Every structure is written in C-alpha cells, then in structure tokens.
Amino acid sequence: MELQLALDLVNIPEAKQVVAEVQEYIDIVEIGTPVVINEGLRAVKEIKEEFPALKVLADLKIMDAGGYEVMKASEAGADIVTVLGATDDATIIGAVEEAKKHGSKILVDMINVKDLEKRAQEIDALGVDYICVHTGYDLQAEGESPFEQLQVIKQVVKNAKTAVAGGIKLATLPEVVQAKPDLVIVGGGITGQQDKKTVAAEMQRLVKQG
Numbered sequence: 001m002e003l004q005l006a007l008d009l010v011n012i013p014e015a016k017q018v019v020a021e022v023q024e025y026i027d028i029v030e031i032g033t034p035v036v037i038n039e040g041l042r043a044v045k046e047i048k049e050e051f052p053a054l055k056v057l058a059d060l061k062i063m064d065a066g067g068y069e070v071m072k073a074s075e076a077g078a079d080i081v082t083v084l085g086a087t088d089d090a091t092i093i094g095a096v097e098e099a100k101k102h103g104s105k106i107l108v109d110m111i112n113v114k115d116l117e118k119r120a121q122e123i124d125a126l127g128v129d130y131i132c133v134h135t136g137y138d139l140q141a142e143g144e145s146p147f148e149q150l151q152v153i154k155q156v157v158k159n160a161k162t163a164v165a166g167g168i169k170l171a172t173l174p175e176v177v178q179a180k181p182d183l184v185i186v187g188g189g190i191t192g193q194q195d196k197k198t199v200a201a202e203m204q205r206l207v208k209q210g
C-alpha cells in the first residue's frame, strides 16, 4: 500500500516546502488540479526535478484528448496522470496507449460516476493502472466520504490497482487501510495540519502495516 500526498491549494514554492517537509514518508506527490490550473505543467516539471526519488502524479482529470494531454503531462515528468471515469472509452484508451509510450501510468478517477460497479468493471478491462474512488471537495462539504465506494471497487476490480481519495484524515485512515486499497491519497489530512511531518509519519506507519 502506498501513500500519496495531494497538493491542491499551494503555489510552486509552497508545494516544494511541503514536499521537503514530508518527503521521507510519502511515495507519490500529487500536483492537484487547482495547482495545474494556476501554475501549468511547470509545477509537475519543477517538483519532479527537485524530488526525483518521488513519483509525481499530474491530476489533470482528463475528459477529452486523452492521448495528447497524457503526452504533455508525461513530457513534463509525470509518472502518473489522471483521467475521469465518467468520460468515454475512446479517451481512456487513448490515454493508456500514450502512457505506455512514455512509461507513465493512468489513474482513473471515478468522481461522479453513477453506476460505479458497472463502470469500474468496464474501465478495468481497458488496461488502466489504477481505479480511484473519490469524494470531491464539494460533496465532502455535504458530509460524504469515499469509504463505501472503496468496498464496491475492491469487489469488482480484478486487474487495476485500487485507490481512494477524499477527506481522509489520520482518524479515518485505519478504516481505509482495513479495506486494503493499493493507494491512499491524502491532501488536507496532511497539508492542513500544524505538524505535517508527525502526521505524515504516522500515516506512513499505518499504510505500511496494511
């Protein structure tokens, strides 16, 4: 089981500062969608250059032009690129084919997919690397969490790795770890803490036990 730090509400210098603080406790750094919108793929490039030992995920949430956008993110240094599960199969297939050329991976974010069980099975057959259940910020604000959805994909996904994101905190991490996803994604649960290092270290301990 791996731990991914999601960076959403920072600029590039702030991102570097947070990663420097917790780098020994995480496996993957996510350059979140808001960071890509604000800073462009330069954020991916700079983080990869400064922390070459860490994998970098570009959270592009691709909905169209899968091949082209994966090409650009991979050229910038992304090890993993996200595509939305709600899009059409052609976009996902294009993304997978392009990622293979670059040795990068595709994580499909199932945010707002209505029939999760059916779509997860369809996407699992397309050769993606990760399938991720995700409760976004707007539904987190309404009290939702991704934990039940994680159980669903754990049942039906046979080829891809499983991942989970959305409001995971130190207090809820043991419940997540129990469901045995391959990847746990944490943003505010680390970045919103005063002592990020201690929280990240404890999270790593729990994740590596799982």
Ligand SMILES: O=C(CO)[C@H](O)[C@H](O)COP(=O)(O)O
Pocket: 006, 007, 008, 030, 032, 033, 059, 134, 135, 136, 137, 165, 166, 167, 168, 185, 186, 187, 188, 189
């Ligand atoms: O992709 C995202 C928002 O769209 C976030 O990166 C993801 O939800 C993890 O952050 P947090 O743990 O703060 O919810």
